[in-house]
Amino acid sequence: GAGVSQSPRYKVAKRGQDVALRCDPISGHVSLFWYQQALGQGPEFLTYFQNEAQLDKSGLPSDRFFAERPEGSVSTLKIQRTQQEDSAVYLCASSRGSGTGYEKLFFGSGTQLSVL
Amino acid sequence: RKEVEQDPGPFNVPEGATVAFNCTYSNSASQSFFWYRQDCRKEPKLLMSVYSSGNEDGRFTAQLNRASQYISLLIRDSKLSDSATYLCVVNTNAGKSTFGDGTTLTVKP
Numbered sequence: 001g002a003g004v005s006q007s008p009r010y011k012v013a014k015r016g017q018d019v020a021l022r023c024d025p026i027s028g029h030v031s032l033f034w035y036q037q038a039l040g041q042g043p044e045f046l047t048y049f050q051n052e053a054q055l056d057k058s059g060l061p062s063d064r065f066f067a068e069r070p071e072g073s074v075s076t077l078k079i080q081r082t083q084q085e086d087s088a089v090y091l092c093a094s095s096r097g098s099g100t101g102y103e104k105l106f107f108g109s110g111t112q113l114s115v116l
Numbered sequence: 117r118k119e120v121e122q123d124p125g126p127f128n129v130p131e132g133a134t135v136a137f138n139c140t141y142s143n144s145a146s147q148s149f150f151w152y153r154q155d156c157r158k159e160p161k162l163l164m165s166v167y168s169s170g171n172e173d174g175r176f177t178a179q180l181n182r183a184s185q186y187i188s189l190l191i192r193d194s195k196l197s198d199s200a201t202y203l204c205v206v207n208t209n210a211g212k213s214t215f216g217d218g219t220t221l222t223v224k225p
Contacts, residue, residue, distance in 0.1 A: 042203050104162045109159050
């Protein structure tokens with residue numbers, strides 16, 4: 001596709017519900033990142049994939065958060081038993097190369113998650 | 117203390133003004149540096165990379181001081197369309213990008 005696509009754009013969940021957020025990166029992009037952005041703050045790193053390998057998941061806030069990219073393209077971020085503090089915008093980004101840190105990140109429009 | 121710190125502002129300036137934003141980072145192993153721009157309710161987009169020698173892109177000038185672990189962005193001749201949040205971004209060689217919380221700029225007519 002032309003850009004990074006995320007769905008759904010908005011998600012309202014009841015506390016305790018499981019949610020799944022999808023990211024479709026730019027075709028051919030090797031690296032994929034998930035970020036969490038709370039209101040008034042910058043994006044906080046959650047996890048990073050190089051192809052299908054999850055190389056860094058140090059930013060996942062708890063074991064309720066799980067991410068996968070089984071075929072090295074589309075990725076899913078799953079949050080189990082959602083809590084109110086999970087309410088945020090979840091941003092996905094991709095980059096062309098192997099995540100050396102010198103590359104431009106292309107972001108999707110994000111999924112705004114509201115947990116009631 | 118956050119790894120990347122920015123003055124949150126807001127900076128309210130008239131059109132045509134020159135404005136400067138600062139950013140400090142704590143990880144001395146950081147290797148690459150960027151400024152991203154984020155409009156309200158939109159995703160961040162790369163504004164410019166920051167090189168050790170300093171670099172300019174039109175009205176925007178970015179500078180890096182590795183010894184002081186300090187990055188700056190200067191905007192000359194501000195336009196209404198420059199109103200946004202500017203995010204300082206620092207990368208290690210492991211690919212992880214660490215963002216500051218951003219500085220909000222409002223340019224007024």
